Amino acid sequence: MAAAGLASLGLRPWVAEQAERLGIRQPTPVQRNCIPAILRGQDCLGCAKTGSGKTAAFVLPILQKLSEDPYGIFCLVLAPTRELAYQIAEQFRVLGKPLGLRDCVIVGGMNMVTQALELSRKPHIVIATPGRLADHIRSNNTFSLKKIKFLVLDEADRLLEQGCTDFTQDLEPIIAAVPAKRQTLLFSATLTDTLQELKKIAMNKPFFWESETEVRTVTELDQRYLLVPERVKEAFLVHIIQKFQDEHEDWSIIIFTNTCKMCQILNMMLRRFNFPCGALHSTMKQKQRFSTLSQFKSSIFKILVATDVASRGLDIPTVHVVINHNTPGLPKIYIHRVGRTARAGRHGISITLVTQYDIHLVHAIEEETKTKLKEFPVDEGNVLKILTHVNVTRRECEIELESTDFGEKKEINKRKQMILEGKDPDMELKRKKELAKIKEGKQRFKQRLQETLEREAATRLKHKLLKKKRRQQKVAGKMK
Numbered sequence: 001m002a003a004a005g006l007a008s009l010g011l012r013p014w015v016a017e018q019a020e021r022l023g024i025r026q027p028t029p030v031q032r033n034c035i036p037a038i039l040r041g042q043d044c045l046g047c048a049k050t051g052s053g054k055t056a057a058f059v060l061p062i063l064q065k066l067s068e069d070p071y072g073i074f075c076l077v078l079a080p081t082r083e084l085a086y087q088i089a090e091q092f093r094v095l096g097k098p099l100g101l102r103d104c105v106i107v108g109g110m111n112m113v114t115q116a117l118e119l120s121r122k123p124h125i126v127i128a129t130p131g132r133l134a135d136h137i138r139s140n141n142t143f144s145l146k147k148i149k150f151l152v153l154d155e156a157d158r159l160l161e162q163g164c165t166d167f168t169q170d171l172e173p174i175i176a177a178v179p180a181k182r183q184t185l186l187f188s189a190t191l192t193d194t195l196q197e198l199k200k201i202a203m204n205k206p207f208f209w210e211s212e213t214e215v216r217t218v219t220e221l222d223q224r225y226l227l228v229p230e231r232v233k234e235a236f237l238v239h240i241i242q243k244f245q246d247e248h249e250d251w252s253i254i255i256f257t258n259t260c261k262m263c264q265i266l267n268m269m270l271r272r273f274n275f276p277c278g279a280l281h282s283t284m285k286q287k288q289r290f291s292t293l294s295q296f297k298s299s300i301f302k303i304l305v306a307t308d309v310a311s312r313g314l315d316i317p318t319v320h321v322v323i324n325h326n327t328p329g330l331p332k333i334y335i336h337r338v339g340r341t342a343r344a345g346r347h348g349i350s351i352t353l354v355t356q357y358d359i360h361l362v363h364a365i366e367e368e369t370k371t372k373l374k375e376f377p378v379d380e381g382n383v384l385k386i387l388t389h390v391n392v393t394r395r396e397c398e399i400e401l402e403s404t405d406f407g408e409k410k411e412i413n414k415r416k417q418m419i420l421e422g423k424d425p426d427m428e429l430k431r432k433k434e435l436a437k438i439k440e441g442k443q444r445f446k447q448r449l450q451e452t453l454e455r456e457a458a459t460r461l462k463h464k465l466l467k468k469k470r471r472q473q474k475v476a477g478k479m480k
């Protein structure tokens, strides 16, 4: 009976029953609206809040279509991060079990030869990050995407925007390798900025669905901010975590940072305070990334310190709190970060640390999400007590990190990435240096110009004042 909700959307009983095993009984609005359109054969753009079940909205109808005409490679799913690709693959695997579904995950950081072999075995579904899939397309012809029925872009706006990782170059060979006649499905919690680009990819009069509410975050999320001076951020952070640990038995926190280095330092520092935590960022080895995530999912780590590599799509139901160590520069990033908690109807809290320089960013977030952030109350006296200890510990961690090859590793990874992109790292470095020199020259020129203008303005003012004084003296002389 419970499965009738899903069956009424046109899904076959076996699909609905399989979904029910995962707790998916009554469809969420994005599922209710998009599943029938996908089953009808339409392209689809689905924009719904974080944690609202967008993954099942495309996995379920694709599985049904696959069961009607099973072959490989039937569907290609693209995701912006490796962890998300594995998570999507898991949903396909669990929901598609009765079909004997064969899937293959193609992401960076894993063995390319093994992946090429898996691709040649024609899996039903390929789930990939664009960079590594594009490498396979460029370098081997043991597989073909020419017959795929479905192309899915999860976190579609991220795949199309030119952020710190630019996927657009890798998307080109992928789009060229898939047939023009296909169904394209695009999903995200934040589609609107890139809507025009997305519509170009979904060529065939796409069905567009967006949740109606003005507010862009879920009502179950308690959104807070905490105004803190930059130098004492970490003391506030330690205090907040300690409080959660003391007051809750069951607690789990994701802390977002803006750089890999900060992520590493905070993780080291929190460990020194005996908090069970792990780091997740892009300069870590893939094995380590998976290991940290699985330890966090199984509550061995109660805290995950992560960069934005973890901000999109990850579905970890146990997360109660999201702390933004830095205020995100874009409201969109904020929406995805805080969306790691309060998922699928659960409650959660987000706390954004805001320095005096970030207040305008909070206003932009409030404007975009149509939500007013409330202040998170903190007993500053208690923070003061631990301030010196925390700051000393942080400094020690910074020194310890500087003595390792952390920066070097980052540099090596950057060079590897450039080589994969077909660039010469030394040439790129030279080009960067030349550009910096030109920029510096321009800045010096601008500064000299400014100084000259200011000097001239000062001289003019001096002359003006002198003239005025002389005039006054003349008038005074005549009056005598």
Ligand SMILES: Nc1ncnc2c1ncn2[C@@H]1O[C@H](COP(=O)(O)OP(=O)(O)OP(=O)(O)O)[C@@H](O)[C@H]1O
Residues within 6 Å of the ligand: 022, 023, 024, 025, 026, 027, 028, 031, 048, 049, 050, 051, 052, 053, 054, 055, 056, 188, 189, 312, 313, 314, 315, 317, 339, 343, 344
């Ligand atoms: N109809 C449903 N009823 C109950 N739970 C559901 C339903 N559909 C999906 N879920 C569960 O909700 C959780 C969140 O789903 P999902 O990860 O697909 O969210 P999302 O919309 O893709 O979020 P994000 O934008 O953060 O990627 C998952 O654990 C999923 O199993």
